[in-house]
Amino acid sequence: MQTLSILNLIIAVLWLVSATIDTAGHTYFWQLKWYRIDRFKDFLSTKQGQSYVLSYPVFWRGLLAIALLYFLHHETLLLKYSIISFFVIDIIRLGYLYIHKQLRRPQPSIKALLILTISLAVEAIWLLFTHNWDILLLVLIVRPFLIGGVVIVINEITNLIKKIYFIRAEKKLKKYQNLKIIGITGSYGKTTVKEFLSSILGEKFCVIYTPKNINSDIGISKFILQTDFSKAHIFIVEIGAYNTGDVQLVCDIVHPSIGILTAINEQHLSLFGSMEKIQSAKYELLRAIPKNGLAITNSDNEYCREFLDEIKAKVATFGIEKKYGPTCEIEDLTDGKHQVLSVDILLQHGEKSLIHFHPKTTGRHNALNIAPCILVADFLGMSKEEIITAVNNVSDPKTAIHSYSYGKATIVDDSYNSNPQGFKAALDVLAAYPSARKRVVITRGMLELGDRSEELHEEIAGEISFVADELVIITPDFIEPLKKGIAPRFKKIVVSVKTNPEELLSYIQSLKETDVVILLENRVPSIIHQELDKYKTNSTA
Template sequence: MNQLFIDYYWPLDILLHVLFILPVAGAILRWTSVWQIKEYRWDRLKDYFSTRSGKLFILSPWIFIEIVAGVYLLTAQAWGDSNLIAIIFLPWCVLIALECARVVRRPARPLWTTKTIITSLASFTTLAVLYVLIRLALPETSIPTSHFGVLSLLLAAVPLIVTIWIELLRPLVNSQKKSTLHQAKIKLQKVNPIVIGITGSFGKTSTKHFLKIILEKRWKVLATPKNINVDIGVAQTILSSLKEDHEILIVEMGAYRPGEIAAICNLVSPIIGVITAVSGQHLSLFGSLEIIKKTKAELLQCLPASGLAILNRDLQACREIAQYSPAPVHYFSVLDNAHIYATDIVVIPHQIKFTLHIGLQRTRAQVSLNGVQALPAVLAAVAVANHLAMPIEEIVAGLDRLSAPAGTMQLKNGRHHYSVIDDSYNANPDGFLAALDYLALFTDKRKIVITPGMLELGTDSDKHHRSVGQRIAEVADLLIITKRDFSRPLSESAMAAGMSAEQIIVDERIDRLIENKLSDITTDDIVLIEGRVQTKIRNFIVPDIS
């Protein structure tokens, strides 16, 4: 074995050095992608690492195997036994082959931006330089397996290297951000449109989407695209898309900690502020509902006395923060009388019919939306249009044109022409329960719920998942949970409410799930996709979901 190992070592050495590029590159892209998804924020990264998926990611057994293999290979030559070196080295070759297969089978890559490109290239270059320097420092031997030990340890160090580069780039990024915000503010002041700020624990994207559709029949309107709702994203939208003839700018405002909505307000100076909802969404990041309330109230505090605050009357937390507004406050409601409210609500598949009340005016209206949870966002948009002196006839005409934003309660045709309710944009307790109420309308179908659970609910997570699990048991015939992070409270509460173990599937192995369960869905079924399930699952169920 000793002579055979020596004879084939050098060709194998070259091959392994080439192959090793793949797992190193894969690890760099994987960690860069995670940082990007969590918006380069330590608070969101920390919250992710508190979940089961996050713990498995950071405490991957591959990392420990790489460290152990690296230490053994670094010290093996000191033992002077080439047979022992071969015994250690050959399994290490298998490890690298498995790492390569893992990268090919489950590739991860970030959205390519200047920051991710620099981070990835800098991390790879740093690892290459470190490898060369350490190898030069090691003593030369006839079979230098120790440098493969260095490769293993450097592979295990990828998370640290990527993180160091992200922190090194942070001052440069912050400087560039400051410049971008300044340029955007100057341009906005020059164009001087009416600025409408929209925030809330949920419903803000839908409200922005509906409001733009209603207003653009009369005015030239720009709205922040998709889920762009942080200061730098708003600034980039202003610089790239705001034109001199734009009359109205609608800005979605998101936050994960106090001060972030105030920063956006400082940039855009809204005169109308809409708060769609205040709840425990992102509680794990804020720490308490009181902090969430004060953060959302930052939008109200920045309004001028001549402006208008528009709040959801149906939520106590919204009513409590009205005191922070120096501007007059108008309410919208689906439960009670308000400045803008709805009565005689009828929800059917594909449509919501209701009586719309605007002050003393009333008229019958309808929207082609799915589920009553869309109605508060509709009413919030109506409240803004009414304040801008849009006649009720034009508002109702605008309601006829409404469509759901991508991934929010969209009814689609599935792969084999079965019905799919795509609510994959996000998941929160109120929205999940409302989606289940809508699913219950399809009495002639077998009802299937597919979900990974709900993120960032903090200490209330277990309570909310149990509430949802109970309702799933009342409505659905099959529950498929694609992540184990929140599977216990969901499955336990569903079983306690009457679901059998056979009706609950918990499986993170996507290919097996597709082959064994999702392939069996027929035209007699309707599927609710709730929350951000894995892309491969979404694309299998509805191939046109992007």
């Protein structure tokens, strides 16, 4: 009897250690996908997600647990010794992962802690009430599903709490009748346009804008409740969307009088399901602008210009293509050490004016990010001279593509996120460096492109062929389409795969004292940022 009690205690302690670390690992993946069912489902369809499904904690351990249940169901003592062995092996495995810095843990947050605590509590209560060790093996089999269920329940509860925040945020903003609210949405360019616009308008007005990547309904609402708008003239809101209705919900809270739709492409196609749904979601901003407001969008983009005749507000457009008659036509952008941006704009008072700017930005693509800001500044009464001065002071935001020295090498950092147009723009920046320097592209590919993913990765690989000498792929998801799209007949390019973060770090370190330009496209492991952050400067390399 005493032996059984000791065994029970050992099993309980081992279970607690193993279950805590294991549940934290599962929670890490949910947090990575913002605890959203749609994003997690999309993750499971990728090679990285399939690797997760076939991993030891999800598949193989469950299979072993089923085998133990089947063969040792009636052998209580032998079953307990087997369970102890099971957990010891589990803890040894986790220790190995910890030593090699491969143990996955979520970022500390109330939601992550709740999921961890509730999941462990459910398992503990289940075991205590049944007094059946078979249940412990069953728990190991169903744990991933149990955690998913806890996430769903917590999401439902937080949705109710969110509504309270939405009501309070809307009520607070209504107190500031003179506050001009500007909404920005689009498949890409939102954050950069927000940063440029806040800089330009900040030359004349007191501007408040949502910080960093806060663009969700709850993030925006919390920011509103924490912010003093008493001295502000303008509030700029970046609005993200993963489903139809997301943009409309934010518009119902903030009631923007000016809206900017930057562009529409296949970004998040796997979540929306179709381009029509993406278009409908992004258009929610322009449709929400009142008659006395201003709706601004990209006339070069077919999805942006399609339904402009249905917008009740005044419409202003920007673009390069003259045939679409943009209000702000980008005539030219010479890219080099000193950029010159020339735009032909129809100003509010009816004057057609060709204006030359000298922004301190990187990349020709930024013309399309600056142009809508010029339209807003004109609409809000800034003079031509004030706009010129403000645009000339614009520089690259931290989240935008930027470059810096890393020893003798140059890093072109576009690791904030990625989409087809953004990737091409980054390649344009890379191509501007002398061809005598070795050019390397390091990327994980582009996420959430749905059924167009393979096609778009093949296309971008073709673009890489013209620009780069080497392509390094750092996740398994898009290896095949990227390799398939490489065009060796135009240029010999070395393609390598480095999915291990430490191997990738060693490779980058090996390039430090060579004359090379390295493009980081889309997110890279944190140890890479830890290495490179030591060399970042405010100046462009």
